[in-house]
Amino acid sequence: MALISMTASHHDLDLDLLEQLTRDTHTLGKSLVAASARNRGCVVLSTCNRFEVYLDVDLDASVPESALVSTARVAAPVTAASSIAAATATATQLISQASSLPHSLTQRAFTVHTGPDVAAHLFRVASGLDSLVVGEREIAGQVRRALRTAHVDQLTTGPLERLFQRALRTSKAIASSTALSSDGRSVVSVALDLASQASPPWPRASVLVVGTGAYAGATVAALRARGVRDIAVYSGSGRAHAFAVSHQITPASDLPSAIADADVVVACSGNSSGHRGGTPPSPSPTSPILDDPAHHPAHDRAGEVAKQSSISYVLDVAAIAAARRASAEAADGPEGAARPLVVVDLALHRDADPRIAGMAGVGFIDLATVRANAPAAAEEVLREAEAVLAAGLAEYAEREDMRTADAAVTAVVEEFARKREARVVGLVGRGVDRAEAGRRAARELNAEMHRRVLGAQGKI
Template sequence: MALISMTASHHELDLESLEQLTRGTHAMGKSIVTDCARINGSVVLSTCNRFEVYLDVDLDSSAHSLERPDDKYVEHAVSGVAQLISYAANVEPARARHAFTVRTGEDVVTHLFKVASGLDSLVVGEREIAGQVRKSLQSAHADQVTTGSLERLFQRALRTSKNIASQTQLSADGRSVVSVALKLAEPTLPDWGSVSALVVGTGAYAGATVAALRAHGVRDISVYSGSGRAEAFADSHQVVPVFELTEGVADADLILCCSGTGGRAGKSLIVDDTLGVVPAREEEPHSTVSYVLDAASIVAARQARTEQAAGLEGAQRRQVVVDLALHRDADPRIADMDSVLLIDLSTVRANVPDIGEDTVGHAELVLHESVEEYVELEKLRAADVVITRLVESFNQAKTQQILELVRDGFTEEDAKVRVNKAVNPEMHKLIMKVRSSFLR
């Protein structure tokens, strides 16, 4: 068995390339286990700034999961997964493979613990990522594609995240993507208590967005969902459902898009600084783009605002559109419109505030201790499996020797004493050798 992770994130790719790479891969975990014979389990983590695949791969039944497997086995597994992703995302296989950073063994553990704790986030210290890690594990459960190794890994990562949150100041000031976006929006808006906000989308990030708005003092919050889930979301979050997008936009000073259902259809491109821009498949039709919130909707909404205000003042009131979706919800052309400020993930990325080195250092110390403890426990677990087999083998041999001595005239009790005296020291020596070899 071996743990392998494949990571594409804001560290390695621009957000447009990352968006293209994750297109159509929402159910990838089940396909990976179904289509790749040696892969026993898979957990897929997809957020606004990362796409990661964690694999439990059957490479060598005698090895434990934290050993570093042979590169040829790793590349075989990774290439198979990249092939599946390339078809789902409409990206050339070589481009998909090149987009991922691959980790194995203990490096997988350290990386996931960092991710779950917010230490690898676009906004270092964000807490939302822990919920997304938990949700990815729950999805793997629902698809029945997790394994014991992956279960232990993810549960310990979530526990590490809690420990860092409680023992350090890493997330004490509520750092998150949405909090940075709201800070950028603040100078353009009225006082928070007077702001009318529309949330577009009803997923987990929409819930976090509503919470962030309330923390800023926003009381007038409505929600729109193109999939018809606005009313249920509104009931559970005590906000107002909106059933016509243009109407909701017309009434809002601040529109926050986080549905992630917009974006490309047709031919796709993946952009890489080294490899350039390459079409995925030449036979595909010309690319089309659809957005949940397009420029026409903003124009119509602003016209409605003008009519409602019965004058120029209403038309000139500024609006802010915040697009928190990796698969863009808002048409980028909105940024060119007068009196409309567009804030997207790229804007957030360019304005992430620094965090104190002491705070990060303390969090990394807690993380390092957690990784060491987890690795030691996993090695002991792997050693125990080998030792159990070893003891079973010795016991079978002892039983045979006892039977032979009984046939030679010894009593069963004497035979057991003689065999145990001869065999047990050797068995103990081998057990200690096995345990020592696993803990190196």
């Protein structure tokens, strides 16, 4: 058995490329387990700034190589390295097919971790230490939901379960024993802080939330914490009313009218609804709110992605323009009299057409803006968090070592039990009394068995 993780994240990739990688991958876990007899289990973690695949791969050479899909087949003899290479090749091939990106580009997009590095990486991710906004707490919930989805799909295994549960336990320990997440830093909070530069004071602001997933819930909570009282929710899926009732906000049935009534629109439906067909994306232009071009890092591969991808937007230029006209009419003035509007797009699969940023009177904030403006955590707090993380990793490694040793000892004992029985049968066949045959077999084999058991326990 070996655990493997494949990571594509904001650290190495343009967000447009990251978005395209996750296209139509909602069944990836099932596909990976079905594709190869060696893939015992899988957990897929997809957030607004990362896409990760965790695999439990069988290294047993008795599993036939022909069980692997042809695109991932490797030359015999089967080794641990070849099994891991086959598993990652299968994953990148399936992701390439789903995303319509070239296989070579998909391969380069992922960083592969094996051995102890898998746990070290996931523990950092679950604790918010690897996040776009360091210390964010949403990521722990996203990790938990990824594990829950794998449960529902019956894709978890003992090693994956222990890995994720220990990572979440360490995340909780960091949150409770350090100040890393005490100031509530998150993608949502950074985005709202930026939006406040061009919106009315929060207690007087009208905010429309587009979407009803986990990020929408986090957005409503963050808005309430800032004193916002006028919050509406819209969902193209028809879930707005139920979400509004559960969060005690107002449901909106007509999107243009709801936008016209809002000072700030926070769009986050793409985090849960997946990719949609339509117009190709384009790199985010400089936000009118933050007019320093450095706030939007260059998207090195955005052109390549734009040729390959195709999406439509919940908030397009036409919808915003119609809302602006309605707002101006309500103010009994020309279109330019419409009150300023801030559009915040927190969806990896974009909800808002980035060309909205070029519209007069409209501010635009997306994940690239958040990434460029994410605050750094204090060094002392990071040191404390790293110490808790190291302790959690050490405990996890110790427990796994003990489990491995116990399994190895059990295997040795069972092996020698079979050898003893075979020896007894042979002696009895030559006329030796069975009790005496048992004693002889024990004398012949016990010393070697004890030596092997000590070796399995690491004592010799």
